Amino acid sequence: MSEVETKTIIGREEHIGKKYPMILERIFLLIGVILYIVAFPEVVQQFDTEWIGLVAALSILPFFILLTVEVIGRLLQRIHNDAN
DSSP states (O other), X not given: OOOOEEEOTTOOEEEOOOOOOHXXXXXXXXXXXXXXXXXXXXXXXXXXXXXXXXXXXXXXXXXXHHHHHHHHHHHHHHHHHHTO
């Protein structure tokens, strides 16, 4: 099987490799959204005052889940690139 080579505008040669499994990242993102919906009431109830729980659930929890999903995506990219 011959590799297809393309040239970019700046003359750099690129090799087209195998297709990245983008569906896996989308599945993990969907799992992150579902986890946020499920964990939201639990986070609110963990604090004595409701407004502190709401602030934590609306600001800290989404960033934590997004960070986790992003790290998983980066690990998938690393594994995929090392497999080539």
